[in-house]
Amino acid sequence: MEPYENGANVILVDKYGAQEPINVMIDEFIADAGKFDYDRIVAVGGGAVMDMSKVVAVAGGISIDDVIDHLPDFRRSVRLVLVPTTCDTGSEVTEIAAINRTRLGCKAGIAGPEMFADDAVLVPELLYGLPDHVFATSSLDVLVHSVESTLSPNSTPYTRMFGYGAMKMIISGYKAVAEAGPAGSPRQVQRTDARLPDRLRLCGYRLRYRRVRCRACAELSAGRKISYAPRESNYAMFTGVLRNYMEIKPEGEILKMNQFIADILGCDVAYVYDELETFINKLLPKKALHEYGVTEQDLPEFADRVIKTQERLMKNCFVPLDYDRVLKISKELY
Template sequence: MLLFKCKPTIYNFEAFSEFAEEFEVGEGDLVLTLSFLYDKVFKPLNLKCNYIFQDKYGLGEPTDEMVNSIFKEAQEFNYKRVIAVGGGTVIDIAKLMTHSDVSEDIDLYGLFTKKIPFNKNKKLVIIPTTCGTGSEVTNISIVGFIKKNTKFGLAAEELYADDAVLITEFLQTLPFKPFMTSSIDALIHGIESYLAPKSNAYTELYSLRAIRIILEGYLEIAEKGKEYRNEIMNNFAIASNYAGIAFSNTGVGAVHAISYPLSGKYHVAHGEANYQFLTEVLRTYYNMDSEGKIKELNTYLSTILDVKDDAEVVYEKIDEILGNFLYKKKLSEYGMQQNDIDEFAGLVIETQQRLLKNNYVPFDKSIISSVYKNLF
């Protein structure tokens, strides 16, 4: 049985200019990034590469329409290497741009349902500018399909980056809310990886360390102020990377699966959507099987948070800490309607089996509905 792998080679630089020199960025490279980063970081270097700006085609999560528009522009360039510099949206799209048949006419839905094989013929370098997705070390791309009101994930060996690069310069310009939503996402990656059926002694080294770094970082920021995050930002980048390595081997579960319809229909940012469901899913897991691995997780969390080793106390403490930085809304505050509850639960069952199989305990439609109802 396969226990563990880490596909990309991992690098760490203080500044992008150091990376550009070592990787000889220039002709044959296509950089997918954001326009404000170009003006601030790329333009002064006068690199002889081509650029596509993701924000030209919309903001927020990647959609099928956004991907097809970027694919159309990519056809104008002859490139051998894709360099992704951005958050989860940029990274998820860049992974698809290594496909041999990048064009606006490709059946993107067929690609995600594996009716079309993924043929990689270009190199991929990923440089995250947030500290949460961990996507630089995973083989997963997530895209929202507008007419279906949900997201689909494609997992394929060909989606691994050749190189994953952490650059502190980018993270220190991250505003506080994106910092929180992305780092909460990394925390959830660590937790879901630890509880997943495929979790093992190797992945636990990464998932548990990621959880500790992130929670201890939050406690320090609560004590020393929001700006203190910039002094420990590289810790969060490494923790996100650890969590990404962990869940790339084990997968994530119900927190992600249940959040997708909320993101898809009401355009809630990925990390923020996951945040809404974290402790409710953990509480549901614990109520269904309190003597399994979740008991070990709760003990571990209680030692970091310095609270009683009691599930409800631990979950309340997590909500308290995260709530100090990011308000936890009721689902109805996003516009969710009562009749969405059963519709969303059915959509999760129908479209997210890839994730649900990674649950700590099995969830059926009634359990998923109850999670939505409790948070509505």
């Protein structure tokens, strides 16, 4: 924490850990924020920073467990301004915060109207200098969400319009980055400029995302040991989930989406998932679940936990996924 001349105070989230927000971290954050007299929170950072700031703004000094248990009763008294710095999924325009509740051994999303920000400030230039790994993993998170929300039974023509727009911009941006060569190459300028589509999609995509909540890939990984690397874990589950969707229901919106992505990649639709995965691997090599420390003995427990604790979002999958199907996906990706 460091005082600034204009009267503001800064709390660096790094002080509480580098992983996704957990209950202990947030309680410490709430306690530290309570040492100041303030009427506005300006959160600048990735999804973790914004999610934690939403909770602090609502909590008013109360513990995270009390906030979760009584969120409808809370009324926020401070102004909340959210400024994203990664290619993430739009936390600054949603009323949702994802919390890893270590005391209960699960990840949960909490939501309420008081958690909407008063202002969402999008500054594309903040993404300049973003490390390649962070760019790849955070934008992949967006790609996964754009695909799943487009396939959601709750999608609408409006949300699908933004979903397909996000897919096109992100995959096209990946192609440009890959063609520009590795970091430090003579074409570094072109490589940096190739990220522009992902910057431009911020406004439209984030508005779309707040309409549909569907995160099968994220929720399948939420109860796993790989949840410390949530964006990577989304990719670990991504094409495996899509292949199983096709096994269950090879018709409807997923066929349209497959053709759409195949056209962007310039490949036969029959090989679209293989081509997509091969292409993304150039930016972020995919890992098997065991490479994250998951054991084969963990899989049944994790499948059970996903079904029992992530029902709120799993019900929005393209097709229902039961325990047996979740276990099958996990084994295939192990």
